[in-house]
Amino acid sequence: MSAPHIVVFTRTTGFRHDSIPDGVEALRQLGGEHGMRVTATEDPGELAAALPGSAAVVFLSTSGDVLTDDARRALRGHLADGGGFMGVHGASTTEYGWPWFGEDCVGAVFDGHPELQPGVVVVEDHDHPATAHLGDRWEFTDEWYNFSVNPRGRVRVLATADETTYTGGRMGVDHPLVWCHELAGGRSFYTALGHTSESFADPDFRRHLLGGLTWAARLA
Template sequence: MSAPRIVVFTRTTGFRHDSIPAGIEAFTELGTGNGMEVLATEDPGELVERLPGSSVVVFLSTSGDVLTDAARDALRTHLAGGGGFVGVHGASTTEYGWPWYGEDLVGAVFDGHPDLQPGVVTVEDHDHPATAHLGDRWEFTDEWYNFSVSPRGRVRVLATADETTYSGGRMGDDHPLVWCHELAGGRSFYTALGHTSESFSDPDFRRHLLGGLTWAAHRA
């Protein structure tokens, strides 16, 4: 039996995060270290070619309109067939004109962020492999994404932002940052964290990503 394949997609047509190379390196090491083949690409044509038969597709800080019509079809087919999706940070700033992507695949749409600063993540659900290793409060430095609408009620919220610990939050007491769901057919996991290159070398953040990846791949 061949190793499960993970496709890491990093195309940007909007803001491009300097942390993308560090993220590719992290997913490559996490995947290969856990028996998974990892392919990183920014080519929508290669995405179309490699998605069939893949276990999970990772959208790593993508931004703007990054998909062709064929790539959109391939992504929907992948999820409808039970394939997994992992969205990291800028993945929620992608394909604004395609409601299925924001609402059914990611689960929420980005709506601005304050300056990079330290704050606290409140872990609500410790029964998921992405958060099982964390305490109730996780100190982190990030951009603390706001979303146009809270996804709670449609998704399983794993962790939220404690807006009292930083400035610029606009969602109040219910500010989801990490969640998972199966609205698109397969398993979808999203984390709003991951702005900095340094985060991808943080052991807790790496375990967070690995938990999301293995859950989406049905390997957790």
């Protein structure tokens, strides 16, 4: 049996995160360690061609309008056929003009963030590979994304932000930060974390990514 194929997409037309190369390298390493073949691209044509037969696609801090019509059709078909999707950090700042992507693929749309600062992630669901290794409270440094609508009720929330531990939160006591769902047919996982290069060297964050990816790809 051939190794599961993971496609990592990193195109940006808006803000570009300096951490993208570190994220790609982390995913390549995790893939190599766990029997996955990882392809990274910023070309929507290559993305569309690579999606059929792939186990999962990762949108790693993408931003703005990054897809062609062909790539949009390929992504919808990938999920409709049971393929997996993982969105990391800036993925929720992508394809604002295509409601399906934000609402049914990612699960929520980015709506600003405060300055980079330490805070606490509250893990509320430990029965998922992305959070099973974490304690109830996880200290982290990130941008603490706000979202235009709270996705709870449409998605399975795995972790939230404790807004009392940082400044600039706008969602209140229930601020989802990590979730999963199957709204588009296949498995989708999203984590708002991952702004800094340092995060991709953090063992807990790497296990968080690996858990999300293997779940989305139906390998866990």
